[in-house]
Amino acid sequence: MFLEEPPQVDRQIGLEVYYTRSSGIGGRIKTQPRDFVVKEVLEDHLESKIYLRKPPQVSGAGPFTLCMLIKRNRDLLPLLLELSQRLGTTVGRFGFAGFKDKRAITSQFVTVPAKYFRPPxxxxxxxxxxxxxxRRETPIRRSTWETNLFRVAxxxxxxxxxxxxxTVHEVHGDLSKRIPNFYGYQRFGTVRRVTDLVGREMVKGNFEKAVFLLLCTKGERDDEQLRRARDDLLETRDYRRALEAFPRRLTFERLLLRSLIERPDDFVAAIRRLPIQLRRLFVNAYQSYLFNRMLSARIQRKLPVGKPTIGDFVLKLSPTGDPVNVGIVGNSNLEEACKEVEAGSHAVALPLVGFASRLSEGEQGGIEREVLKQEGVSPNGFYIPALQECSNEGSFRPIAVTPSHFSHEVRSEGKKPVVLFRFKLPKGSYATILLREFMKPRDPISAGF
Known part of the structure; x- marks a missing residue:
């Protein structure tokens, strides 16, 4: 493990360690959108494209239209909200498998009911x-997604x-078998970390605080006028004045403000004005923060990432990487579990804490209980009576994944080196987690994360 402490931005989202020993190459990603390209592959090996000279022909029937969504410098949910308004439907009718980076060129599959949008x-x-x-029989879901392909400069x-x-050779050697499966920066918001904080307050039942965190937390890229508007709202609670001051691009904040103008003290109703995907994302982001902290502590205590210990959960995986079932490791099955994890048919996992969660046993279980104690939450808190649709029963996530199809090229542009990476990661895993090990940025925000 690299001995230098990660920067504060990392530690705030639970990334409290590095996994590799090198000092990193520094540099910057996403200097241009084309420097960070993401494509999606579905379980039937259908691959999304960035440049559609000739759209692929998809045969099939059903009530949904399968679409390719290519975006550049756009957040997914505000984009889907805009598309839904143009199509005369609601954002909840879009099916998609996962969120992609905003500051990038990305391509992914989405579905929408065919009555709103049909080929060609x-x-x-x-x-x-x-x-x-x-056409397609079922909407796109997470289970439809297999991998992401990345090209990064x-x-x-x-x-x-x-x-x-x-350095690249050294780090690649350390990561060739596995990388810790942390959640990446975009899960939480890098320049305006707020998503998991809102989720924490929802889990604790503090809906007013959740709303004002979303409305009034300042971002690194907020201009002075917006900063003053956020401060003014926090001080005055004048929702009408805030609606006039908040720019139109802040779609979700403006939805909250309109609700609060109508019903000033009903913070649950305000949260319900937001798209269901976003409401659930707040809670998911808080689960992700807890997972990052638990995995960081495991690495800090020198518990292995690539093999199970007594008390760990082990997932049996489907060919597409989805969990089939879960078991706990004891003295009687430790040797067998180690072989299954080494073979790749199983994976060591930590709980994504929810109201039905079991925690690990052994030393890892002690870590999980300590993190929850420090946070002042329990699994039961993830059942949210006032917002039942945001309740989460919990699940499991592998603690490590293996990058595949990895290649790199070092070349000079001007007087400075440029590194080009290509690689594939399983669904739900973050390229920025792999890249931070190579770069070890002192300031992830200015480094493009």
Whole structure:
């Protein structure tokens, strides 16, 4: 493990350790949107495309239209809200498998009921294009998704090219078998970390605080006018004035404000004005924060990431990486569990804490209970009576994943080296977690994370 402490931005979202020993190459990602390209692969091996000279033909029938959504510098949920308004439907009718980076060029599959959008239709809005491909019996869900393909360029590297090559080779050697399956920065909001904080207050039943965190937390890129508007709202509770002051691009904040103008003390009703996907994302983000803290503590205590210990949960995995069943490791099955994890058919897992969760046993279980105690929450808190649709029963997440199809190229542009990476990660795993091990940025925000 690298001995230098990660920066505060990392530690605030539970990334309290590095897994590799090198000092990192520094640099910056996402200098241009084309420097960070993400494509999605479905379970039937259908791959999304960035450049659609000829859209793929998808044969099939059913009540849903399968679409390819290509976006550049757009957040997914505000984009889907805009598309739903253009199509005359609601954002909840879109099916999608996962969120993709905002500051990037990304391509993914979505579904929408066919009565709103049929092949060969195309819809273009600022920074995005929706292309109807064919019909489908079921909507896109997380279980439909298999992997993501990444192409990433790291620029503005200040060390010499030979040292870059040496460091990349060293880190790749450390990560060739596995990387810790932390949740990445975009799960929480890098320049405005608020998503998990709102979720924490929802779990604790503090709905007023949750609303004002979303409305009044300042972001790194807020201009002075917006900063003053957030401060003014926190001080005055003047929702009408805030609605006039908040820019139109803050779609979700403005939805909250409109609700509060109508019903000033009903903070649950205000939260319910937000798309269901976003309401659930708040709670999911808090689960992710707890997971990151628990996994960081495991690594800090030198418990293995690549093999189970007594008391750990082990997931049996389907060919697409989905959990089939879960068991707990004891003295009698430790040797067998180690072989299954080594073979790749099983994975060591931590709980994503929910109201039906079991915690691990042994030393890992002690870590989990300590984190929950420090946070002042219990699994029962994830049942939210006032917002039952946001309740979460919990699940499991593998603590490590293996990057595949990994390649890299180091070249010079001007007088500085540039590193180009290509790799594939399982669904739900974050490229930024892999990249932070190579770069070890002192300031992740300015480094493009």
């Amino acid at each position: 239709a195309t819809l273009e809005v600022k920074g995005a294009r929706l292309v109807a491909l064919g 790291i620029r503005h590297i200040d060390i010499e090219e030979p040292r870059v090559r040496e």
